[in-house]
Amino acid sequence: MTSSFRFTLHGTDGAARRGELQTPHGVVQTPAFMPVGTQGTVKAALHRDVRDAGAEIILGNTYHLFLRPGDELIARRGGLHAFIGWNRPILTDSGGYQIFSLAARRVIREEGAEFQSHLDGSRHVLTPERAVDIQARLGSDVAMVLDECLSYPASRDDAARSMQLSLRWARRCRERFTGLRAGRSRSAHVDGPSSTAWAGSRHDPTADGKDVQVSNPGQAQFGIVQGGVFQDLRDESAAGTVQTGFEGYAIGGLSVGEPVEVMYAITEQTARQLPVDRPRYLMGAGTPEDLVESVARGIDMFDCVMPTRNARNGQLFTSEGRINIKNARYAEDDRPLDPACGCYTCRHHSRAYLRHLYLAGEMTAGALNTLHNLTFYLDTMRRIRDAIAFRTFDTFRQGFLRSASRLSLDS
């Protein structure tokens, strides 16, 4: 069943890798940036525009889609791809990040993470097995194991304890995943939309109620290395995760507030311990500079809300630095956001107009800004791929950092 997922390494330039990810819903060129579409949509963007901007794969989120509209409902609609109308690769995050971002609303136990819904307060236990089942029902091309995304700073003891828990969860996830793949697909009880029962108490998956098949044909599963900022813990986590065996490997728990040098160092050391023939995914990163720096350290895949969220909040990324479109200096600036950009926004609108739209609270501000930032990120990835292919990555990297690291543009 693994035949529909394959990673091919085309070439390298230093530690940077040029490759290709084959999934049931199509091919993804790597290094790749994956726009985040938490709730089945990249916020403020149409799928068409996300695609036209150059995205070959997007993210979805297990936790959010489980709560609303529900994985069972999505399965009945034919799976996530059919439901949202995106017939290309999708990677689903497991909900591990919500263990971090919704820390105040959950408790972690060996069994799993017990959440109180941010929507209605109802309680749910997300276990490793459940995270696998939900993602199987969603039918994503790549599923992530459930992990604990540790917050920063954390003590060594906490980081070690957390990393061990993530490792145990990863093994449980893999066991469940291979069980489904082996054809021991099982039907699961359909949760009523108003169900407030805890997952842990729904012990009998064949209980009465409408059944939905749980299987994961063609789906890949990625393990996640944790360990905070302690390299020896990262080493241990990497070894244990690789030993468990996954189609790809992610580095999680970074870009959560630690200094960038630390993030880069951990990324570099950890990437070295991952199998050469499997994709490496740095979760949650990052800034444009983070992308370039991490590719230089052997990373193949990224996702980050930064281009989309910051776009909605008025921060635009350009080839010459960042623009805060709210700033008064752009009030009468007739230039496009980025003269070097060919996106719809840059081809049609001035900074002055975009500033007006933003300050007026118009929805088109978020849409136009999102389109631009996504284009910038995806263009950057394309340039990265080309540079690796031509073995000029280091030159590209130096030039990119020199221009893009300026904090803001001068008028």
Place this chain on the structure above:
RNA sequence: GGGGAGGUGGCAGAGCGGUCAAUCGCAGCAGGCUGUAAACCUGCCGCCCUUGUGGCUACGGAGGUUCGAACCCUCCCCUCCCCA
């Protein structure tokens, strides 16, 4: 002409003797955002400065009462509403 209401920082609008340089909101200025509870959040927002339990000038104008007034009194100026 008669009667009534009111004039507070860019707007709007509280305050109605001291704890007021003046609530809240909007607007404005700037910053933040990294596997999305985010079209969100934070700070500043009379003037000056070494930014502070700092200095100065302030609540239509001019006087007055008081230890002390945006808040009370007098006169003036100006808005708005109703009736002629």
